[in-house]
Amino acid sequence: MTSATGDGIPFEKAEFDRRLASVKQEMERRGIDTLLISEPSNVYYLTGYEAWSFYVFQMLVVHRDLKDPVWIGRMMDAVSARRMTYLPEDSVRPYTDDYVQSAEREPVDFLVAQLREICPTLDAIGVEMGAYYYSAHIHARLTAALPQTRFVNAELLINWIRIRKSPAEIAIMREAGKISDAIITDAVEAARPDMRECDLAAIVYHRMMAGTPDYGGVYTTSPPFLCTGTRSAEPHAPWSDRKIGNDAPVNLETSGCRRRYHSPISRTIFLGTPPDSYRRLADAVVEGIETALAEVRPGVTCADVERAWQTAIARHGLHKEARLGYTIGIGFPPTWGERTASLRSSDTTVLAPGMAFHMMPGLWLGDVGVTITQSFVVTETGREDLTSYPRQLVVKP
């Protein structure tokens, strides 16, 4: 249960127990006795630990024969590990500060010493080979220190378990979605041609944190993407100090975040009078997203959903190369995507209740684009939308 204050452990212990059991079952299936978890989202999923400490070395250790995971991290963050998680004192194992970005001491050596002490066996260690914070250096030093151990790539092992959300998780994602709606509402209200881009970004961030009267928000994995005018052709550029200007689209992609869960949203706000060609582009996006959303239900594949989108926009003579969407849930920088299923023609993942996606159609015409997106969760019979802002081009004359 999420508490009213956004404080304390966000889930009941029984939910963490179920998650750990699922992970151990998958370890068993793959013949892994020890799993080393570096991806912050996966650490949070299993323990509730969410401090911003992944910029220094940290690892969660799950062993087949140990009841609890073991947190390895920096001394100054151990106090957060104790407060945020259910872990017993013996499962919080910090290293001293002389290991931090230091030439004298190596945190991987600390990890290896801890593994030898706490793990009954070290036959096959699963590691997240492609995870953002599992560097080439860590892997090289770890494998050299444990030459008798077999290393197995367990990247995305937990991410694929995370793909189906529990009712408690969906409740939090609904809260994140309400913040997303409020951000778009504020941005639409505030946007004016003589406003600097950075001042619109300030309004977006303010609402992202202030949230609602009932609950606030926290930082997201990524900045808002706020691209105006011809810059709307750049999906990931930072904003500038320029005035937004008249007769220009403002593409805004952002998300509310609640207890590390995201429900992203994008809308295009057009300041002035859009040309007919641009309106037609927006119509195609709306027709495409409505068609694709109508396809969503348990049993269809990601590819089926994407095909519905391509078929709809093909009627307007359009095609989109980039994928149509991705799974969402817990996020830490640098992305709120879960990196599992994608809505694309080659992905045959079958939709099932509890799976959550950000469907993100966007189309470009020369230098300018339109994006109108929808976060949703798959239900027993179809889908539930996580944001409720109307799916249409927003025009502010």
Added chain:
Amino acid sequence: MTSATGDGIPFEKAEFDRRLASVKQEMERRGIDTLLISEPSNVYYLTGYEAWSFYVFQMLVVHRDLKDPVWIGRMMDAVSARRMTYLPEDSVRPYTDDYVQSAEREPVDFLVAQLREICPTLDAIGVEMGAYYYSAHIHARLTAALPQTRFVNAELLINWIRIRKSPAEIAIMREAGKISDAIITDAVEAARPDMRECDLAAIVYHRMMAGTPDYGGVYTTSPPFLCTGTRSAEPHAPWSDRKIGNDAPVNLETSGCRRRYHSPISRTIFLGTPPDSYRRLADAVVEGIETALAEVRPGVTCADVERAWQTAIARHGLHKEARLGYTIGIGFPPTWGERTASLRSSDTTVLAPGMAFHMMPGLWLGDVGVTITQSFVVTETGREDLTSYPRQLVVKP
């Protein structure tokens, strides 16, 4: 030169040329013909590329015999690479979207094909082994694909070149520092016991982006750290929705960011009347930071500066285990630290003009702490402070 709009290439071409020449000189010294750069700060340093695209595979290639670096990244971000950098069209080499988080195609294979095409030699490739976005997977796949090539750890090669800032860089850091000062001013003005923590975070973020009337800010590498009451013992926990409460310290660590350059600042705001023991703790921090700052000048070592701090606080019967500070400059998530020199007893780096540090003294007494920090750049004769907010405990009765 930074432009007034925070737009376009932030440095003159001659400055990029000097940077590239320094990197090639160091490659030569180490016998590296090809350098693969994954750290976003280092890519930005050499090219000006700053889009938020490092969550998918990207790499900058510097070859000894090639005039320009080559950008490898995702198709949708190539438009940013063309606009933000001086790179010629042939040096922007994007891969299609079916390489993104996909089981069918592997972006490392795309990189290898590009290396074979563009690099006259591939005898010794330098890679950033411990960089955040150089994963174990990338390294394993790359070394397997190029068995004739020698791989050399070139982590921090560019970071150590970055340690001395040019006048143009220092000018930008002064702008970042002015935003830092404005954030603290706003936070002190707004903080009240009956305010939710998230609403104070909203005010911090608003000023971070709105910046000053002359120029705005952009997103920082890290969220503000805003820890109140007994939570002030946790340096990296997120804020909650709780009311801040009376007779409690608010520890705020944050930074303004201008053109990816940071000048961080921390202050403690005490709401109510601090106990005498707490005031004495704050006095010790102030005496310690003033003593350590007075030590800063070219020729002294990082260890000398830290020793001055420890000597000063030892007079109050105190000792601090964690390092006293670290180098700053360009930052991308997850940290604004440059990961080179640290102000700690074991670091014998000699201070030189242009080096910039965030000195971050903090002391804890049981559950509560005080932090009062200072970003500065070393000058020919001493130091220049990058923020000007008074170095003292802020008390709001």
